[in-house]
Amino acid sequence: xxxxxxxxxxxxxxxxxxxxxxxxxxxxxxxxxxxxxxxxxxxxxxxxxxxxxxxxxxxxxxxxxxxxxxxxxxxxxxxxxxxxxxxxxxxxxxxxxxxxxxxxxxxxxxxxxxxxxxxxxxxxxxxxxxxxxxxxxxxxxxxxxxxxxx
Numbered sequence: 001x002x003x004x005x006x007x008x009x010x011x012x013x014x015x016x017x018x019x020x021x022x023x024x025x026x027x028x029x030x031x032x033x034x035x036x037x038x039x040x041x042x043x044x045x046x047x048x049x050x051x052x053x054x055x056x057x058x059x060x061x062x063x064x065x066x067x068x069x070x071x072x073x074x075x076x077x078x079x080x081x082x083x084x085x086x087x088x089x090x091x092x093x094x095x096x097x098x099x100x101x102x103x104x105x106x107x108x109x110x111x112x113x114x115x116x117x118x119x120x121x122x123x124x125x126x127x128x129x130x131x132x133x134x135x136x137x138x139x140x141x142x143x144x145x146x147x148x149x150x
Contacts, residue, residue, distance in 0.1 A: 002028075003028070003034065004035045006038075009038060013039070013042055014046070079127075083127060086132060093146055097113065112137045131148065131149045132148040
């Protein structure tokens with residue numbers, strides 16, 4: 001008697017067998033108890049494996065819709081960042097001025113720094129967008145001006 005091969009039994013259980021293989025397995029299992037037991041054992045084994053890895057449960061996954069952001073992000077630097085750059089530049093200039101004054105002769109008595117704006121302050125503009133002037137006046141009366149424009 002031609003018994004059913006294991007790979008055909010697996011195809012039959014998985015629903016991948018052709019029509020002729022399905023007919024052959026069904027007819028043969030009626031007359032052969034050994035093959036009928038092999039099919040039942042293989043079916044139980046496949047079900048227990050699928051249960052073990054949750055393949056028998058059909059999970060429905062909902063994919064959420066796309067959300068449109070309510071805010072548009074501006075790629076320009078913020079006013080705080082510009083203000084930080086202005087303060088950092090002024091600090092560097094002051095730092096350089098202090099070191100320059102240490103290297104000069106001890107006859108110098110007084111150095112001063114004045115911070116100001118090149119125009120009247122516009123209350124509608126943030127401070128970071130106003131042009132700034134830094135005046136350094138040494139004891140000899142020499143004025144060094146630095147302009148910072150935004």
